[in-house]
Amino acid sequence: xxxxxxxxxxxxxxxxxxxxxxxxxxxxxxxxxxxxxxxxxxxxxxxxxxxxxxxxxxxxxxxxxxxxxxxxxxxxxxxxxxxxxxxxxxxxxxxxxxxxxxxxxxxxxxxxxxxxxxxxxxxx
Numbered sequence: 001x002x003x004x005x006x007x008x009x010x011x012x013x014x015x016x017x018x019x020x021x022x023x024x025x026x027x028x029x030x031x032x033x034x035x036x037x038x039x040x041x042x043x044x045x046x047x048x049x050x051x052x053x054x055x056x057x058x059x060x061x062x063x064x065x066x067x068x069x070x071x072x073x074x075x076x077x078x079x080x081x082x083x084x085x086x087x088x089x090x091x092x093x094x095x096x097x098x099x100x101x102x103x104x105x106x107x108x109x110x111x112x113x114x115x116x117x118x119x120x121x122x123x124x
Contacts, residue, residue: 006044006057006109007124011036019046019113019120022053028093030074030082032058044111045074046120047082047093053120055111056096060084062103082108 006012013035025031025048035042043058043066058066062084068074069085076083081099082091089101096108112124 006111009042009057011040011042013042013044013122015122015124017122019055019122021118022048022051022115022120023118025053025120028075028079029072031072032068032074045072046113047074049093051115052094053113053115054094054096055113055120055122056082056108057111059109060086060089060103061098061106061108062087062089062101067108 019033025046028049030045030047032043032045044055045058046053046055060067063086065086067084074082082093084101087102089098089103091098091108096110098104098106111122113120114123
């Protein structure tokens with residue numbers, strides 16, 4: 001799946017959608033976002049490390065299950081990697097690449113975001 005494919009999913013937010021102020025996400029930390037309902041539901045999350053933010057579709061590339069079991073719990077205890085609570089796969093925060101687990105070598109689907117005037121915004 002290419003970076004742009006997330007935009008074709010039902011309920012996907014559009015370019016320019018503001019997600020939340022940067023200071024509403026702990027550092028390091030992560031927060032999930034939901035758009036739509038039912039078949040039009042789109043789940044994503046944002047990871048923050050310092051002033052850097054990275055966003056991904058909330059779906060493990062192994063079994064296509066949601067990454068977190070508990071709301072907004074996307075990071076390892078050390079808060080240095082993204083973890084799939086279903087299979088324990090580990091992902092880099094900055095590029096979504098799986099470094100350990102059943103989907104090693106695959107990656108989370110990125111969603112391009114930026115921080116403009118303190119607000120995390122989808123840019124593509």
